[in-house]
Amino acid sequence: GNSVTQMEGPVTLSEEAFLTINCTYTATGYPSLFWYVQYPGEGLQLLLKATKADDKGSNKGFEATYRKETTSFHLEKGSVQVSDSAVYFCALSDTNAGKSTFGDGTTLTVKP
Amino acid sequence: DTAVSQTPKYLVTQMGNDKSIKCEQNLGHDTMYWYKQDSKKFLKIMFSYNNKELIINETVPNRFSPKSPDKAHLNLHINSLELGDSAVYFCASSPRGGPTEAFFGQGTRLTVV
Numbered sequence: 001g002n003s004v005t006q007m008e009g010p011v012t013l014s015e016e017a018f019l020t021i022n023c024t025y026t027a028t029g030y031p032s033l034f035w036y037v038q039y040p041g042e043g044l045q046l047l048l049k050a051t052k053a054d055d056k057g058s059n060k061g062f063e064a065t066y067r068k069e070t071t072s073f074h075l076e077k078g079s080v081q082v083s084d085s086a087v088y089f090c091a092l093s094d095t096n097a098g099k100s101t102f103g104d105g106t107t108l109t110v111k112p
Numbered sequence: 113d114t115a116v117s118q119t120p121k122y123l124v125t126q127m128g129n130d131k132s133i134k135c136e137q138n139l140g141h142d143t144m145y146w147y148k149q150d151s152k153k154f155l156k157i158m159f160s161y162n163n164k165e166l167i168i169n170e171t172v173p174n175r176f177s178p179k180s181p182d183k184a185h186l187n188l189h190i191n192s193l194e195l196g197d198s199a200v201y202f203c204a205s206s207p208r209g210g211p212t213e214a215f216f217g218q219g220t221r222l223t224v225v
Contacts, residue, residue: 032211038153043116043202043216051211087153093211099145099160099168100206100214105153 002027006090006103013080013110021075021106023064023090031092033057033066033073034100038087047075047088080110115139118203118217125193126225133188133220135203141215142208143167144186146178149200149219161186162208193224 007022025033032051036044048057053068062077073090090103118135125131137144145168146158160168164180175191186203200221204214 030211032213034213036216043218044155044204044214045216046213049213089155093206093213095211099157102155105155107153 002031002092002094002101004090004092004101004103006088007106008104009106009108011106011108013108015082015110015112016079017110019075019077019080019084019108021088021090021108023073023075023103025071025073025090025092025101027071027092027094029094031094033064034091034093035062035064035073035075036089036091036102038089038105040086044089080108082110082112084108085110116203116205116215116217118201118220120220121218122221122223124223124225127193127195129193130189130191131193131222132190133201133203133222135186135188135217137184137203137205137215139205139207139215141205142183143206144180144183145204145206145214146186146188147202147204147216149202151199155202159186159188190222193222195224198222198224 003026034049035047037047038044048059050057050066056065087105093100116137142163159178161180180186200219203217206214
């Protein structure tokens with residue numbers, strides 16, 4: 001079956017630091033890959049996505065590249081802000097599964 | 113114009129009670145889900161419905177019963193609530209067919225005392 005493994009948290013960074021949250025996946029089909037963000041007290045919302053190998057998803061300064069050879073989809077941001085403090089979920093979705101498979105989430109705290 | 117809305121947002125109840133959480137989506141999606149998020153933020157799928165038909169039921173106690181009166185609504189009824197049911201429950205929806213993102217509601221924080 002499908003699975004997603006993401007870097008354990010929590011992660012604490014100072015403002016303007018570089019962020020990487022690692023994500024690797026296992027899938028039997030040809031999945032699309034996603035990063036979701038959950039701000040405190042809210043539901044998950046899509047941050048970015050990539051639908052095929054070598055695609056790069058980007059949004060709000062965050063980027064992730066679909067690497068089929070390493071089955072990875074690492075999230076990066078060059079300079080984090082306090083407002084980026086949230087829980088980040090890596091996920092995949094494929095037609096056969098009929099559902100999304102989520103990683104365990106990584107809590108990011110950015111300090112001023 | 114909330115895309116996926118669920119009510120109530122907070123629910124505090126005693127052990128043994130029966131409660132329901134309602135969910136509605138106005139996106140025209142065919143597929144709806146219920147997820148449970150525990151205190152460590154782990155997200156676990158409970159049920160998935162496609163056009164009112166149950167397609168996924170993941171090892172959930174039969175005290176939990178989803179009901180989909182139409183494809184825009186998916187309600188969750190919980191009987192004989194237990195302390196361990198305390199969590200945040202999220203409703204979500206996605207378009208039918210193909211690998212797509214899910215759209216989430218704001219969550220219902222259930223506390224069983």
